[in-house]
Amino acid sequence: MGEKKKKALAWIKTHKKQLIISGISVAAVICIVLSIKNKNALIEFLASIEKSTKKSSHSIPSINPSADNDITALEITVPRTYTAPNHTVDVPQHIRKLPEGRHHSAKKAEQAAKLGIFLLSNETIVDHYCKNCAAA
Numbered sequence: 001m002g003e004k005k006k007k008a009l010a011w012i013k014t015h016k017k018q019l020i021i022s023g024i025s026v027a028a029v030i031c032i033v034l035s036i037k038n039k040n041a042l043i044e045f046l047a048s049i050e051k052s053t054k055k056s057s058h059s060i061p062s063i064n065p066s067a068d069n070d071i072t073a074l075e076i077t078v079p080r081t082y083t084a085p086n087h088t089v090d091v092p093q094h095i096r097k098l099p100e101g102r103h104h105s106a107k108k109a110e111q112a113a114k115l116g117i118f119l120l121s122n123e124t125i126v127d128h129y130c131k132n133c134a135a136a
Helices: 002-014 016-037 039-055 106-114
Strands: 062-066 073-077 089-091 094-097 123-126 129-131
Touching: 002 016, 016 039, 106 123
Parallel strands: none
Antiparallel strands: 062 073, 089 129, 094 123
């Protein structure tokens, strides 16, 4: 039994490339036959996909080529779906990680200590502020 198994494995190893090609060929033939048999269903499926993509085209950013440079550049316009620019957002006090090589000030370390917060060397405390506030 062991001898037959070794011979079979050796045959598979020597004919590996041919086995892969024949397996891919069989799969391709099966796909072609199935697509020919189900041609109408495939056409309906593709039409429904096309119809659904046309409905949701408003959420896809428009791409406008810019002719200002010799190199073709693309300008991407994304529709604005967030709040209006005059809508204010309160941002609470929070800890922020600083870029590498930066550290917090002594004033911020003292402020954090008063609040019972231990800051790492690459962290700082950011005070409460208002986003999108129009300057008066």
